[in-house]
Every structure is written in C-alpha cells, then in structure tokens.
Amino acid sequence: MKKLIKSVCIAVAFVALSFQGFAQEKAKTVIVIKNANVFDGVNEKLIENTDILIENNLITQIAKGIKPPKDAQLIDINGKILLPGLTDAHTHLALHSEVDYLIYSAPEGYMGAKAATNATQMLMRGFTTVRDIGGPTIGLKMAIDEGAVIGPRILPTGSMISQSSGHGDFNARQINWSQYFAGQIDPAYIRGWTTIADGIAEVQKATRETLRSGASQIKIMGSGSILGAQDPMDVTEYTIEELRAIVKEAEKWGTYTAIHAYTSESVMNALNAGVQSIEHGLFASEEAFKLMKEKDAFFSTQFMAFSATPEEAGMNAVARPKYLQAKEGADNGYRLSKKVGVKMAFGTDLVGGLEMNTYQPQEFVARLKYYTPYEILVQATSLNAELFERAGKRHPYQEGKIGVVKVGAYADVIVVEGNPLKDIAILAEPEKNIKLIMKDGKVYKNTL
Numbered sequence: 207m208k209k210l211i212k213s214v215c216i217a218v219a220f221v222a223l224s225f226q227g228f229a230q231e232k233a234k235t236v237i238v239i240k241n242a243n244v245f246d247g248v249n250e251k252l253i254e255n256t257d258i259l260i261e262n263n264l265i266t267q268i269a270k271g272i273k274p275p276k277d278a279q280l281i282d283i284n285g286k287i288l289l290p291g292l293t294d295a296h297t298h299l300a301l302h303s304e305v306d307y308l309i310y311s312a313p314e315g316y317m318g319a320k321a322a323t324n325a326t327q328m329l330m331r332g333f334t335t336v337r338d339i340g341g342p343t344i345g346l347k348m349a350i351d352e353g354a355v356i357g358p359r360i361l362p363t364g365s366m367i368s369q370s371s372g373h374g375d376f377n378a379r380q381i382n383w384s385q386y387f388a389g390q391i392d393p394a395y396i397r398g399w400t401t402i403a404d405g406i407a408e409v410q411k412a413t414r415e416t417l418r419s420g421a422s423q424i425k426i427m428g429s430g431s432i433l434g435a436q437d438p439m440d441v442t443e444y445t446i447e448e449l450r451a452i453v454k455e456a457e458k459w460g461t462y463t464a465i466h467a468y469t470s471e472s473v474m475n476a477l478n479a480g481v482q483s484i485e486h487g488l489f490a491s492e493e494a495f496k497l498m499k500e501k502d503a504f505f506s507t508q509f510m511a512f513s514a515t516p517e518e519a520g521m522n523a524v525a526r527p528k529y530l531q532a533k534e535g536a537d538n539g540y541r542l543s544k545k546v547g548v549k550m551a552f553g554t555d556l557v558g559g560l561e562m563n564t565y566q567p568q569e570f571v572a573r574l575k576y577y578t579p580y581e582i583l584v585q586a587t588s589l590n591a592e593l594f595e596r597a598g599k600r601h602p603y604q605e606g607k608i609g610v611v612k613v614g615a616y617a618d619v620i621v622v623e624g625n626p627l628k629d630i631a632i633l634a635e636p637e638k639n640i641k642l643i644m645k646d647g648k649v650y651k652n653t654l
C-alpha cells in the first residue's frame with residue numbers, strides 16, 4: 207500500500223512538473239508594429255504614424271514611440287496603412303461544388319478537405335473572420351481554432367432550416383424520397399446541410415438541434431431562390447407563426463436569426479417576427495426597408511454576385527432566367543436600401559467552386575457604384591462585427607473585439623500597399639497589395 211501511495215505521489219509530482227514546464231514554454235509573444243497609419247474600422251481619419259503593441263493575441267497599446275519590450279518582435283511597416291482584418295458576413299465555405307453532389311454523393315472527406323482549402327485561401331485574401339451562413343462548417347471552425355487548419359475565424363450557422371419545398375429542400379421535384387425510402391432520413395439532414403421542418407413543433411426542434419450542434423446563429427430559408435430547383439423566386443416560405451417560433455428559440459439561447467428572403471412579403475414577415483439579418487432581400491419594397499431600419503435589422507446583400515453574367519456566375523439552365531430576373535431587381539434594392547439608410551453588411555455568397563471564391567475581393571469594387579470607399583471599409587470591418595455580435599453568448603470569440611483596431615481588440619490586422627480609402631480597388635488584388643496578414647496575433651503573411 208505504502209509503495210502504491212509513493213508511486214501515485216511521484217506520478218502526481220511528475221504531472222505537476224510537466225504542467226509547469228508547459229506553462230514556462232508558452233511564453234508571452236510580443237510584437238510591436240512600428241510606423242503605421244491606421245484605419246481603425248470606424249473613423250475616416252487615419253491615426254497617423256503610430257506604433258501598435260500586440261501581446262499574445264490582443265492589441266494592448268496604440269501610441270507613438272512605443273518602447274519595445276525585451277524579446278519583442280519588431281515589424282516596421284514604414285508608413286503603410288494598417289486596417290482591421292477583413293470580414294465577410296455571407297460565406298458558404300463548404301459549398302464549393304454542386305450542392306446536390308455534395309449532399310447526395312460526395313465523400314465527406316472531399317467536402318471537408320476542399321472546405322479547408324477554401325478557408326485557407328480566404329484568410330490569405332485578408333479575411334480574418336467570416337460568418338458562414340449555411341452548411342457543415344462547425345467542424346472546420348473547430349479545426350481552425352485548434353490551429354490544425356489555417357483559416358479565418360468562423361461564426362458557423364450549420365444546418366439551415368427550411369420548409370418542405372423551400373430553398374433548403376433538395377428533394378427532386380417529382381420524387382418524394384422520404385416516402386420512397388420510408389423510414390430513411392434525408393442525407394441533407396444527416397450531413398448537416400439543411401433541416402426540413404414544418405409547423406411550430408418541428409421548427410422549434412430544428413432550431414434546438416442546430417443550436418446544440420454549435421451554431422453561432424440560425425439561418426432560415428424564407429423565400430424562393432435562384433439556385434433552388436424546386437422553389438420559384440416569387441414564393442414566400444414559412445408562416446409568420448413558424449418564423450416567430452424559430453426566433454424565440456434562438457433568443458432563448460441569446461442569439462439571433464438570419465433569413466434568406468427575396469420577396470417583399472418574406473422580408474416583412476421576417477422583420478415582424480424578429481429576424482435580425484435579411485440575406486439578399488433585393489425585391490423588398492420601400493416599406494420593407496423602412497421596417498428594416500425601424501427594427502434595426504441588418505441588410506446582408508451582395509453586389510458583385512449580381513453584376514456578373516449568368517455564365518460568369520456559373521448558373522445552370524434552371525437558374526439562368528431566375529438569375530437574370532434577380533439581377534434586374536437588384537439595382538432597385540441597392541438604391542432603396544441606400545436611400546432608407548439601413549445597416550449594410552458586407553458579404554459575398556460565392557458558391558460553386560474554389561475558383562469562384564477568388565472573386566471575393568471584387569465585392570469591394572462592385573459596391574463603389576453605391577458607396578464611398580470609406581463606407582465600404584466600415585461595412586467590411588466594424589459594421590459586420592456589430593452584426594456578428596448579435597450572436598451574444600453564442601459568439602465564439604469573446605476575448606477581444608473584431609473589426610476594429612483599438613486597445614482590447616483581437617490582433618487581426620492587415621497591412622496594404624496604397625490607400626484603400628482613396629482607391630479601394632487595391633483590395634481586389636490581395637496577392638499583390640496585402641503585405642501583411644495577422645490573425646489572433648499570428649503572422650500568416652509578411653512580404654514587407
């Protein structure tokens with residue numbers, strides 16, 4: 207017995223020692239960025255010629271002439287402009303091939319591996335945080351946070367909630383597979399793409415399950431779509447009672463809901479039910495935009511996605527006429543939302559292939575017709591971050607602020623060649639013009 211106690215004591219001491227050793231190994235990393243002109247994500251006026259102290263993953267001081275602590279790494283950026291890491295409010299990292307293929311045939315490893323590459327490429331375009339608004343990316347987020355995969359921070363949505371025949375219902379039009387294979391479960395559900403739910407009880411369960419899986423916010427399919435094979439674009443999906451039930455469940459978890467909605471009716475229903483983020487929304491009436499403003503909801507639409515030709519946008523024969531129709535309505539939606547003055551998120555919604563995502567930074571240029579470079583930069587940094595914060599306690603990144611350069615913010619920054627406040631097109635060539643990319647205090651690119 208005595209011997210046993212002794213060996214247990216030794217083991218405990220050894221464990222304690224190794225923990226101590228581990229703690230000593232993980233010394234604080236300190237970086238000082240010298241001679242920066244800072245766009246802080248909020249103010250148009252730059253903070254000129256300043257230094258930034260970064261301790262581990264947070265910005266802890268912004269001041270002229272910071273005396274670098276011993277062992278600090280110095281990065282002199284010689285008067286270049288430093289800005290918050292870019293953010294995207296509407297990505298689908300896992301949706302990199304035909305959706306039917308991904309759901310029904312593709313090996314999950316293929317889906318996951320390509321999604322990881324998608325994420326890495328996104329970070330290397332300067333996007334340090336994205337809200338992934340549908341699809342199985344919760345595992346990818348975990349792998350990135352662990353450092354096993356290089357990519358942006360992800361606020362994942364996980365499985366999207368759709369009614370039968372809604373935008374998330376991928377059943378072929380003529381065959382009801384759930385009846386055909388009685389008792390079998392739709393692979394779209396099993397593989398984390400969409401949950402088909404009809405009626406109050408089912409939508410409540412679907413919302414609860416999605417939250418259990420680790421979603422930061424909930425995505426509802428609220429209207430017809432361009433890419434959906436079964437739902438014409440003019441269709442309004444879900445009743446206001448069903449929408450209210452989803453919103454309520456999300457609110458109990460301290461988070462919010464986003465909705466895919468094109469028709470004015472679906473936008474109005476969603477806003478009246480308490481949905482806080484309207485995705486696409488381009489056919490909303492002026493009345494609907496006014497309600498959006500009154501409710502302080504975000505308008506999360508895309509500009510670049512509707513400035514391409516159907517071929518460039520990768521539309522198939524079914525989607526082509528719907529895409530052209532959406533494109534026609536788009537300008538009206540952009541102008542109305544700008545006129546009413548709703549909060550505009552910055553998102554891209556690029557799906558279908560890794561090469562499609564290389565267009566992501568073109569969104570900056572596509573917005574120039576409607577917004578100033580300063581306004582666009584705010585959308586892509588602090589304003590998106592404000593939207594992300596609506597996830598409340600479900601927001602995965604609580605230690606610092608996102609989308610701003612200030613004391614207490616995460617050290618998520620980029621350094622660029624040129625001045626994006628004067629020429630935002632420089633961001634459309636990230637490989638050439640983004641000289642430094644830092645996320646969570648770690649440098650992923652430095653060509654200074």
Ligand SMILES: [Zn+2]
Nearest residue numbers: 296298339555
């Ligand atoms: Zn989308």
